[in-house]
């Protein structure tokens with residue numbers, strides 16, 4: 661997935677807004693959509709993000725996941741339907757406006773300065789300072805101490821915060837980005853395929869911190885191709901296909917197998933199998949049946 665902007669952002673919020681109105685959803689899309697000129701990238705999408713819940717958005721390439729993220733994070737505006745934050749309609753014109761409402765995005769390609777220490781990256785763009793103007797200077801000790809405390813609060817233990825962030829694994833960098841967003845007051849955390857480039861073990865570590873962010877009361881929007889990863893932490897599942905919402909189900913309403921079948925497209929696989937049966941040399945009997953798709957997708961998942 662490509663994005664025009666990368667990295668995490670943070671905003672220190674004033675008192676949390678009153679969410680007593682409505683059903684407590686922080687973010688809501690009602691039949692929202694987006695067209696780029698003649699191209700309808702997203703249409704009729706409804707979605708809610710509640711505090712302390714992980715809302716998973718799944719979809720294959722071109723399904724509209726990036727477009728959805730861009731609307732919620734303030735990079736693009738919706739052209740159909742409604743977008744509400746704390747039950748009030750919004751039309752963000754910049755990511756800053758989304759941040760001011762507590763909506764932070766952690767992109768796949770994190771905007772970090774690889775040679776700078778972990779603690780320095782933690783505060784990048786929002787450095788702590790001390791002393792009166794014009795002799796204000798960086799408060800290095802306080803930044804180190806705070807970064808250390810915040811990472812530990814999230815259960816992230818790194819050997820040395822002085823090490824360049826570029827020396828951390830991809831999974832560790834994602835975790836630092838999540839802790840940073842939590843520290844800077846995010847209420848909604850959008851994670852753009854955080855496990856896509858990671859191996860099994862590192863994906864597990866990142867999923868642990870997705871759950872930790874949820875346990876700290878954040879509403880998490882977890883974008884992924886991988887139904888197995890989604891099902892490990894998700895409370896609600898929305899599957900996008902060709903720009904529309906094909907499925908919206910709570911955890912109680914769907915099993916992992918059903919979710920995987922939706923993602924793998926059981927009908928499409930059957931059609932493909934039929935076409936392949938016309939091709940010499942392809943043993944279609946060896947291909948999985950629709951009911952076997954859990955195994956098929958799990959073994960070969962993109963993420």
Ligand SMILES: Nc1ncnc2c1ncn2[C@@H]1O[C@H](COP(=O)(O)OP(=O)(O)OP(=O)(O)O)[C@@H](O)[C@H]1O
Nearest residue numbers: 661662696699701719720721722723724725726727
């Ligand atoms: N700026 C744009 N101008 C025109 N069409 C666009 C633009 N951005 C996205 N699209 C189209 O909108 C549709 C949805 O794209 P989007 O990038 O949101 O999907 P995605 O689910 O994020 O896919 P991927 O996982 O491959 O990144 C695609 O058909 C894409 O070509």
